[in-house]
Amino acid sequence: MEEIKNKKRVLITGASSGIGAAFARFLAEKGWYVILTARREERLAALSREIQEQGGHADFLAGDISRADFREDLMQTVQAQGNLDVLVNNAGFGWYGYFSRMQWEDARNMLAVNMEAMAHLTRLVLPHMLARKAGHIINISSVAGGLPNQGIAMYSASKAFVDAFTTSLYRELHGSGVTASAMRLGPVKTEFYDQARQMENGGSVPAEQFGIPVERVNRALWRLLRHPRRFVYVPGWLSLTRWVEPLFGALIDPLGPLLLRKDQQRKI
Numbered sequence: 001m002e003e004i005k006n007k008k009r010v011l012i013t014g015a016s017s018g019i020g021a022a023f024a025r026f027l028a029e030k031g032w033y034v035i036l037t038a039r040r041e042e043r044l045a046a047l048s049r050e051i052q053e054q055g056g057h058a059d060f061l062a063g064d065i066s067r068a069d070f071r072e073d074l075m076q077t078v079q080a081q082g083n084l085d086v087l088v089n090n091a092g093f094g095w096y097g098y099f100s101r102m103q104w105e106d107a108r109n110m111l112a113v114n115m116e117a118m119a120h121l122t123r124l125v126l127p128h129m130l131a132r133k134a135g136h137i138i139n140i141s142s143v144a145g146g147l148p149n150q151g152i153a154m155y156s157a158s159k160a161f162v163d164a165f166t167t168s169l170y171r172e173l174h175g176s177g178v179t180a181s182a183m184r185l186g187p188v189k190t191e192f193y194d195q196a197r198q199m200e201n202g203g204s205v206p207a208e209q210f211g212i213p214v215e216r217v218n219r220a221l222w223r224l225l226r227h228p229r230r231f232v233y234v235p236g237w238l239s240l241t242r243w244v245e246p247l248f249g250a251l252i253d254p255l256g257p258l259l260l261r262k263d264q265q266r267k268i
């Protein structure tokens with residue numbers, strides 16, 4: 001029991017697959033107590049078992065993070081068991097295609113998962129972290145937040161929200177002992193792309209073919225935990241994408257839509 005008490009505790013949302021599951025395995029190997037959440041309970045149970053069989057410590061609470069009541073229950077349960085050192089707001093999903101063809105229910109859900117849940121969980125945990133003068137909130141963003149391109153209207157806007165929110169928070173928290181960071185990821189090989197394809201009227205996200213392995217994101221996470229910063233790009237060279245919109249936005253206006261049209265025609 002004493003051993004568990006001394007471990008760093010992290011809550012990871014979207015831990016049933018992809019980046020969240022990889023973070024959980026990685027941090028558990030580093031000796032952290034990992035708390036997992038997502039909707040697919042059987043996946044969380046299997047991952048939690050796997051971590052425990054390898055001598056790590058994991059717990060899970062399954063639920064739909066788009067629901068405010070679940071978020072409140074989750075945070076209350078987690079905080080009642082001990083302080084959180086790190087919150088990783090990772091749950092999220094994408095959709096590719098013309099916004100005019102996106103089901104409103106999917107768009108609304110994207111706002112709830114990618115933005116609202118991230119902000120609400122942060123709001124719920126911050127007073128506890130501030131009282132202890134310690135804590136790190138890590139929000140999983142995307143290079144798409146700075147690339148508001150055709151085909152990703154809602155997704156790009158949702159990640160721009162994550163970026164702006166994290167920057168403001170980082171500045172508000174200066175000197176408090178608590179900090180916030182955004183990880184602006186490029187394409188990573190996960191179920192993200194299958195998920196986007198399977199949704200109604202959703203198409204294949206072109207960036208899929210450039211996906212990097214999740215292990216690279218793990219290494220960036222570890223560096224960020226040891227040396228907190230306002231944001232990091234993964235891979236690092238994607239920091240260049242910050243300049244694409246200011247420098248080439250006027251070119252993308254007429255040319256970008258041609259790419260989307262070609263992609264959508266291929267599917268018809």
Ligand SMILES: NC(=O)c1ccc[n+]([C@@H]2O[C@H](COP(=O)([O-])OP(=O)(O)OC[C@H]3O[C@@H](n4cnc5c(N)ncnc54)[C@H](OP(=O)(O)O)[C@@H]3O)[C@@H](O)[C@H]2O)c1
Pocket residue numbers: 013014015016017018019020037038039040041063064065066090091092093094113140141142143184185186187188189190191192193195211
């Ligand atoms: N893969 C990429 O190329 C890439 C690039 C940039 C940024 N990102 C970001 O990275 C994060 C993780 O994505 P990923 O690539 O690991 O994709 P993934 O494998 O599809 O994982 C998404 C996770 O989010 C969870 N989730 C989705 N809706 C949820 C809901 N309503 N309630 C609770 N959990 C929910 C899913 O769990 P359940 O389905 O079990 O609920 C799953 O665990 C996302 O924020 C994504 O935007 C990904």
